[in-house]
Amino acid sequence: MTAIIVLALVALFIGLQLYRVLGERTGHEQQPILKPTEPDALDKRVEPTPQSVPAAVRPVSDPDDYAYLPLAGAGVRAILAADPSFDVARFLEGAKGAYRLILESFWKGDAAALRPYVDGHVYETFAAAIDEQKKQGLTIDNRLVAVEQAVIVAAELEHRVAMVTVRFEADIAAVTRNADGDVVAGSLSDAVQTRDRWTFRRDLSTNDPNWILVETDEEE
DSSP states (O other): OSSGGSSOOOOHHHHHHGGGGGOOOOOOOSSSSSSSOOOOOOOOOOOOOOOEEEEEEOOOSSSTSSSSOGGHHHHHHHHHHHHHTTHHHHHHHHHHHHHHHHHHHHHOOOOOHHHGGGGGHHHHHHHHHHHHHHHHOOOOOEEEEEEEEEEEEEEEEEOOOOOOEEEEEEEEEEEEEEEEETTEEEEEEEEEEEEEEEEEEETSSSOOOOEEEEEEEEEE
C-alpha cells in the first residue's frame, strides 16, 4: 500500500490525498461490501437489490464498459468456482458503495466509521492521516461527484481467500479549509479526475459475506 494518503498533509495536497489511494475488487451474488446508495449506512452491511445482469462471469461487449480486464479472468473464474454465488456486477456495485462511504468518512474525519470496512493496517493509515489533519486545524470539504467506472483489474484465490482489485475512475471536487473555514486549497466548482486501485479480501471458508479493504493505491 502506497503512502499517498499520508502525503505531507500540506494544505495544497490534503484535500486531494485520500481519493488518490484507491484500488479494485469485485464479486458475484454475495453481499457486497456495503449498500452503495445510502450515505447513512456507515454501520450497515446490506445487500443491494438484485440487478438484471447475467450471472455469467465475462466482460460485456462494449470494450469501453467492461466488468474485468482479460488478465483478471482466470482469478474471477477461480473465485466463482469456489463460491458459485459470487456475482461480478453485484460485487462492483458494492465496491462503488464502499469507495464512496470510505472516502466520505475519511473526509469527515470519522475514523470509527471506517473500522468495519478496512483491515487493521489500512485503518491505522487512515486514522493517522485524520489525526494529522486535525492537528493542523484543516478540514477536508471534498465531494465525490461521480464514479465514472469501476473495473476489476486483478483477482486471485489462495487457500479459499479471495482477493480482488478494482480500478475506480471518478470525478472529485476537492477543497481544504483552515480552522476559520477559509478555503486554503482546491475548488468545489472544478472536479479533478482520479484513477485509483482498491484491493478487497474475503475468506470464503467463513460465513461472513463481507469484503474488507486491504490495500489502496493510485494509478499513474
